[in-house]
Amino acid sequence: MKWIVSVIAGLVFAFNAMAQSPTAAPQQKIDELLRLLQDPDVKAWLNSRKEAVPPAPGDTAAAGSNDLVKWETAARTRVHEVFSAIPAIPAEAVAAASRTRQQAISMGYAPVFVIFSGLVALGLLVEGLYRRRVGPRETLFGRLAPVGIFAGTTAIVFFAVEWPPLASVALLAYLSAFVAFRVVVALLSVAAIARPLRVRIKIIIGLICFAIATATIGEPLGMPPLAREALSYCFSVVGLLLVIETVWNTSSRARSWKAAVTAFLVALWLVWCLNMRGLFWIGVYALVLPSILNTVGRIAGTFTNDPASLRGILIVRGARATVIAAAVAWLALVWRLNPDTLGQRDPIVAALFYGALKSVLILVCADLLWQLTKGWIDRTLRGSAETASLPPADAARRARFRTLLPIFRNALAVVVAVMAALIVLAQLGVQIGPLIAGAGIFGVAIGFGSQTLVKDVISGVFYMLDDAFRVGEYIQAKDYKGTVEGFSLRSVRLRHHRGPVFTVPFGDLGAVQNMSRDWVIDKFRITVGFNTDIDKARKLTKKVGAELKEDAELGPLFIEPLKMKGVEEFADYGIVLSFAMTTVPGMQTYIRRKAYAKIRELFLANGITFAQPTVQVGGDEKDGGGAAAAAQAIRTQQASAATPTT
Incomplete structure (x- = not known):
């Protein structure tokens, strides 16, 4: 601490000496003072003392008020000077043109x-030769290529000749404006815009290009700054009137909407006049950016045959993202090039502005990522819908895709939205660490308060991990059964075979019986008479199974053919025969109906009767009457089987 005291004492002594002596201090003392001020320890101590002094109450508010007053005074003075310079515009423009002309001559x-006229004529001549050679083309490239030929021709001639300095500046500015105007016209020609509106937009774009070129060459040609600004104000008034005329004469909306848009345009013009360029461009974006994005998307869609493909999404969404990024970059450049605006003087406003620009880019990137992932999932789901002609392993894999991908898509949407929101908040200056911790605590509280919901979600996760069922499979769980149509995070949607839809929480499913997985063994029984030949019935059943297997429609549905297992039991009225077959899931009922028809037809044709309840009525000759009745029944069935159908 002693050396700090010594330094302070030296500084105090030096300041006192300078204050007491009206003449210049000796050079030796000045050098000593400068050496002490350059010492790192002294600098650190002075900085610590400066930071330790608290700002006086009201200093911040006073500074903000002073900035506002200074800005208001400067804006008022600037507007007054610019309007005072308007009468001098013709004389200054004539003088600048005269200087350029005299230098060239x-x-x-x-x-x-x-x-300029000669360069334009030469470019149009070469462009005309190109058009005559390749013929007319209505595509975007076909309309931009001639403009590129014109620009290349004029650029070659311009840079090949050593022009006078002032003439070189003027030629470059106006040729660039002319090429830019033609590029915009080519883009408008492929956009779906009505002809009256398209004509007015071309006029407005032409005025803007000419105004920018004129303002660019003003300083090199020697025009005073106030005259240049006054000329810009005149161009802006003409442009404002043209835009208002376009709104009133080309829009079919209500007069109230037109009046509101007119008021908004006038407010934008006043903001531009007050040199609040950042706010001006934000208003312009709010007015025209949605239409520009739609137009750019339609134009970009012409470069791909499938907008839903990966290439189509990259082209369309990438073009829109490029437009938004260019708009953000231009807004940042305008903000940077206008440091005297009111918002630039406030560090909080500047930080929020740049944070908002970064947030826009983050949201654009998140949207592009989500659209690419969503497009891939949707294409995979569409491709996995057809499984009839695939091997069982591939069909099972596609069914699992149809089950898991919708859940993955929903989860990914939540993740992308949450991550984008957190990054945006961080860019806006919000401390997301406490927010994440608070969200964790809030999540725990929600988990305790909604245990049923948590149970459903966790049960669904384990059902998916176990691959218990997939979309399109028929399942039964407790009192619910039906075909799985879809999932959410907490429930499964089942379509009953009679039409009703069950939305069942995963926690209520319990044990699941999947009736559509891999294969199905279908068993059924038929009761025949006691006098049936069992071996003959088995051979006939084998014949039926072979016919069903050879059928073009039913054959691919079999895994194992129809077989008779044997005698199941002796019933009251006949012998019960058991049958079985193995088929693909979901088709066993259809195949069983076909088998019933063929078995009945073949059994009756070969004298095998089906058991049926009988009642015996009579006296002493009961056995003879029963036998006669049975014989008559057999003859009747054989006669009906032998009778041909028409």
Whole structure:
């Protein structure tokens, strides 16, 4: 601490000496003071003392008020000076044109207007030759290619000749404006815009290009700054009137909407006049950016045959993202190039502004990522819908895709939204660490308060991990049964075979009986008479199984053919025969109906009767009457089987 005291004492002594002596201090003392001020320890101590002094109450508010007053005074003065310079615009423009013309003539060149006309005529001539050679093309490339030929021709001639300095600046500015105007016209020609609106947009774009070129060459040609700004104000008034005329004469909306848009345009013009360029461009984006994005999306969609494919999404969404990124970059550049605006003087406003720009880019990237992933999932789901002609392993894999991908898509949407929101909040200056911790605590509280919901979600996760069922499979769980149509995070949707839909929470499913997995063994029974030949019935059943297996429609549905297992039991009225077959899931009922029809037809044709209840009525000759009745029944069945059908 002693050396700090010594330094302070030296500084105090030096300041006192300088204050007491009206003459210049000796050079030796000045050098000593400067050496002490450059010492790192002294600098650190002075900085610590500066930070330790608290700001006086009201300093921040006073500074903000002073900034506002200064900005208001400067804006008022600037507007007054610019409007005072408007009468001098014609004289200054004539003087600048005269200087350019005299310089060109003095160096042996024609006037700038003549040179510009010659370059444009040469470019149009070469462009016309190109059009005659390749023919008319209505695509975007076909419309932009001639403009590129024109620009390349004029650029070659322009850079090949050593023009006078002032003429070179004027030619470059106006040729660039002309090429930019033609590019915009080519883009508008492929956009779905009505002709009256398209014509007015071309006029407005032409005015903007000419105004920018004129403002660019003003300083090199020697126009005073106030005259240049006044000229820009005049161009802006003309542009404002053209835009208002376009709104009123091309829109079919209500007059109230037109009046509101007109008021908004006038407010934007006033904001531009007050040099609040950042706020001006934000208003312009709010007015025209949605239409520009739709137009750019339609134009980009012409470069792909399938907008839902990966390439289509990259082209369409990428084009829109590029437009948004360019708009954000331009807004940041305008904000950077106008440091004297009111918002730039407030560090909080500047930080929020740049944070908002970064947030827009983050949201654009998140949207592009989500659209690419969603497009891939949707294409995979569409491709996995057809499984009839695939091997069982591939069909099972596609069914699992149809089950898991919708859940993955929903979960991914939540993850992307949450991550994008957290990053945006971080860019806006919000401390997300406490927010994440609070969200964790809140999540625990929600978990305790909604145990049933948590149970359903966790049960669903384990059902998916166990691959218990898939979309399209028929299941039964407790009192619920039906075909699985879809999932959410907490429930499964079952379509009953009679039509009703059950939405069952996963926690209520319990044990699941899957009736559509891999294969199905279908068993059924038929009761025949006691006098049936069992071996003959088995052979006939084998014949039926072979016919069903050879059928073009039913054959692929069999895994094992129809067989008779044997005698199941002796019933009251006949012998019960057991049958079985193995088929693909879901088709066993259809195949069983076909088998019933063929078995009945073949059994009756070969004298095998089906048991049926009988009642015996009579006296002493009961046995003879029963036998006669049975014989008559057999003859009747054989006769009906032998009778041909028409």
